Amino acid sequence: MSHRARQLRVSSLARVEGEGALRIVVADGHVEEAQLEIYEPPRFFEAFLRGRAYHEAVDITSRICGICPVAYQTSAWNAIEDAWGIAVDGRISALRRLLYCGEWISSHALHIYLLHVPDFLGYPDAVALARDERAIVERGLALKKAGNAILELVGGRAIHPVNPRVGGFHRAPTAAELAPLAERLRRALDGALATVTWVAGFDFPELEVDCELLAVHHPAHYAIEQGEVVTSTRVAFPPRDFLDHITERQVPHSTALHAEMDGRRYVTGPLARYSLNSAQLSPLAREAAAAAGLAETCRNPFRSIVVRAVETVYAIDEALRIIGSYDRPDPPAAETTPRAGLGHGVSEAPRGLLYHRYELDSEGLIRDATIIPPTSQNQAAIEDDLRRMVSANLGLDDATLTTLCERTIRNYDPCISCSTHFLDLTVDRR
Amino acid sequence: MEDEEGVGAGMTSLAVWKFASCDGCQLTLLDCEDELLTLAGQVTIAHFLEASSQVLPGPYDVSLVEGSITTPADAERIREVRAQSGALVTIGACATAGGIQALRNFADVEEFRSVVYARPDYIDTLATSTPIAAHVPVDFELRGCPIDKRQLLEVLSAFLVGRKPDIPDTSVCTECKRRGLTCVMVADGTPCLGPVTHAGCGALCPAVGRGCYGCFGPMTGANLPALTGQLRQLGMEERAVGRVFATFNVTAFDGRARNESPR
Numbered sequence: 001m002s003h004r005a006r007q008l009r010v011s012s013l014a015r016v017e018g019e020g021a022l023r024i025v026v027a028d029g030h031v032e033e034a035q036l037e038i039y040e041p042p043r044f045f046e047a048f049l050r051g052r053a054y055h056e057a058v059d060i061t062s063r064i065c066g067i068c069p070v071a072y073q074t075s076a077w078n079a080i081e082d083a084w085g086i087a088v089d090g091r092i093s094a095l096r097r098l099l100y101c102g103e104w105i106s107s108h109a110l111h112i113y114l115l116h117v118p119d120f121l122g123y124p125d126a127v128a129l130a131r132d133e134r135a136i137v138e139r140g141l142a143l144k145k146a147g148n149a150i151l152e153l154v155g156g157r158a159i160h161p162v163n164p165r166v167g168g169f170h171r172a173p174t175a176a177e178l179a180p181l182a183e184r185l186r187r188a189l190d191g192a193l194a195t196v197t198w199v200a201g202f203d204f205p206e207l208e209v210d211c212e213l214l215a216v217h218h219p220a221h222y223a224i225e226q227g228e229v230v231t232s233t234r235v236a237f238p239p240r241d242f243l244d245h246i247t248e249r250q251v252p253h254s255t256a257l258h259a260e261m262d263g264r265r266y267v268t269g270p271l272a273r274y275s276l277n278s279a280q281l282s283p284l285a286r287e288a289a290a291a292a293g294l295a296e297t298c299r300n301p302f303r304s305i306v307v308r309a310v311e312t313v314y315a316i317d318e319a320l321r322i323i324g325s326y327d328r329p330d331p332p333a334a335e336t337t338p339r340a341g342l343g344h345g346v347s348e349a350p351r352g353l354l355y356h357r358y359e360l361d362s363e364g365l366i367r368d369a370t371i372i373p374p375t376s377q378n379q380a381a382i383e384d385d386l387r388r389m390v391s392a393n394l395g396l397d398d399a400t401l402t403t404l405c406e407r408t409i410r411n412y413d414p415c416i417s418c419s420t421h422f423l424d425l426t427v428d429r430r
Numbered sequence: 431m432e433d434e435e436g437v438g439a440g441m442t443s444l445a446v447w448k449f450a451s452c453d454g455c456q457l458t459l460l461d462c463e464d465e466l467l468t469l470a471g472q473v474t475i476a477h478f479l480e481a482s483s484q485v486l487p488g489p490y491d492v493s494l495v496e497g498s499i500t501t502p503a504d505a506e507r508i509r510e511v512r513a514q515s516g517a518l519v520t521i522g523a524c525a526t527a528g529g530i531q532a533l534r535n536f537a538d539v540e541e542f543r544s545v546v547y548a549r550p551d552y553i554d555t556l557a558t559s560t561p562i563a564a565h566v567p568v569d570f571e572l573r574g575c576p577i578d579k580r581q582l583l584e585v586l587s588a589f590l591v592g593r594k595p596d597i598p599d600t601s602v603c604t605e606c607k608r609r610g611l612t613c614v615m616v617a618d619g620t621p622c623l624g625p626v627t628h629a630g631c632g633a634l635c636p637a638v639g640r641g642c643y644g645c646f647g648p649m650t651g652a653n654l655p656a657l658t659g660q661l662r663q664l665g666m667e668e669r670a671v672g673r674v675f676a677t678f679n680v681t682a683f684d685g686r687a688r689n690e691s692p693r
Contacts, residue, residue: 048530127467
């Protein structure tokens with residue numbers, strides 16, 4: 001039996017965003033190949049952004065991902081404002097952070113309840129889970145709805161928000177409009193805390209990512225919408241140096257590109273954020289993390305569901321704090337005067353760091369664009385996890401091992417729609 | 431479009447399919463937080479990869495199709511989906527018009543491919559991004575980038591009971607008026623695509639003082655020449671006028687401009 005070659009294959013991964021497949025080849029008890037194949041068709045955003053007006057980058061890049069449009073919008077305006085040296089009013093920054101909290105709540109609730117939990121409890125989906133545990137699924141849907149309520153009120157729409165723009169917003173909501181939102185978020189906070197307790201009780205396979213962790217860091221708070229880039233080996237650099245450290249490489253089995261930092265593998269996303277920034281969580285979120293058994297760092301990808309639950313508590317807590325001290329920005333946006341320049345922007349999409357770079361001409365038209373989404377940065381690490389999980393579990397039958405492999409991928413909440421079709425600075429080392 | 435009544439009527443099974451897209455329109459179904467479990471109680475959600483690892487075999491009474499056709503393999507796959515579906519409903523600008531990725535139709539796709547990828551030979555793509563209806567018959571098209579949640583529920587409710595969906599083919603202006611919003615173009619001189627854009631969003635942009643940017647594509651009988659004249663009058667330069675129509679529904683606006691322009 002030990003000489004038998006085994007091949008595991010899932011041609012269409014379920015409960016992930018976008019289209020991917022899985023291929024594992026084992027021969028003589030050794031994992032020869034472990035590939036997360038991304039076959040999502042290319043959409044060429046970086047190519048057609050050329051020649052577009054700067055303000056269109058916010059609306060156009062939003063369309064890369066329906067799950068994390070605010071991440072795309074934020075990294076886009078961060079890059080353009082960097083190019084022009086615009087520092088927005090603190091009140092505008094707060095409103096942007098509130099908007100982004102909405103996306104974290106909504107995306108995390110979606111991943112926890114609808115995509116990830118079925119793995120831990122052995123259901124094909126949340127609808128099947130609801131037949132046994134309707135109240136629990138309803139709690140998850142209510143959380144997701146609370147996140148969407150922020151996106152709708154502040155962003156004007158939950159998917160592809162219309163209100164944000166370079167410089168700020170078209171219209172800032174009034175304090176009176178935000179008040180009912182706070183009511184809803186206070187109720188959602190109970191649901192989020194219950195979620196942490198619930199997922200902390202799941203069984204987690206043993207696995208530890210041993211590579212570098214990379215996340216945005218901000219001196220004032222748990223980084224979401226802006227900051228510098230830091231790593232677990234204490235490398236720190238501003239967004240403008242991102243491409244000096246991060247290189248992407250194309251592989252034949254994927255329409256996404258694999259990323260490396262200074263030639264090394266790394267991981268971005270909840271584990272990295274939590275491990276690098278957990279001291280900056282709010283007291284309530286830190287308490288919830290401690291009660292859930294999380295130490296100050298967490299390197300087990302299967303526990304990422306607990307980290308997402310803690311981050312959901314934090315995002316609601318933070319949204320309430322922002323609403324509580326809300327001072328309506330007037331005007332709602334900073335002045336923008338187009339000129340030639342080069343800018344870089346990063347932010348923490350729910351699934352990890354998202355980098356944008358724009359080169360603009362004197363009229364504010366985009367001459368060149370580079371976008372590096374989190375899932376392509378994580379693809380190599382996902383494949384490494386797959387290799388290790390298969391090696392450690394060769395005794396399992398094909399069906400069980402395949403399920404374990406799918407779970408290993410879902411730990412990263414991969415957004416395959418995002419990860420495909422990017423970049424022009426590729427180094428091909430074949 | 432064919433007669434919607436009867437096709438897929440009394441829906442008991444629903445399938446959701448994805449082609450080239452951002453996932454936002456199928457996410458809209460999951461965003462129906464209050465209705466999702468009720469819907470799942472009334473129909474079998476038989477194929478919905480984003481939400482379930484359980485895939486039941488067809489045929490399916492109703493298929494919701496998101497995304498556009500951009501690869502030879504997808505051109506084949508949509509035929510298989512059509513063959514297994516009672517009614518096929520396209521959701522969103524990618525599926526109904528080719529989406530933002532259809533900007534390639536007006537450019538050199540070889541150049542696009544080499545801009546994005548160092549080894550373009552690994553990438554299998556068509557020179558165009560085309561709507562689903564360019565490949566197979568479609569029973570109902572739901573517009574939007576993304577689609578509107580209430581409109582999606584209206585379409586699903588209609589198929590549940592076998593009636594025609596009530597999706598008005600009017601302009602965003604009518605929604606603006608119904609909300610009692612001040613016209614951003616008349617009052618503020620803000621360029622707005624509302625007069626030519628298909629209703630459905632609920633006039634979201636004018637509600638925040640912004641001009642409509644055409645997420646739902648052109649309405650039937652859209653008077654593009656009149657609006658482009660107005661946009662120029664508001665001071666938009668020629669290239670900017672071209673760009674506002676060249677977004678998520680670029681092929682639909684382009685087709686409308688060719689067919690209906692007096693020039």
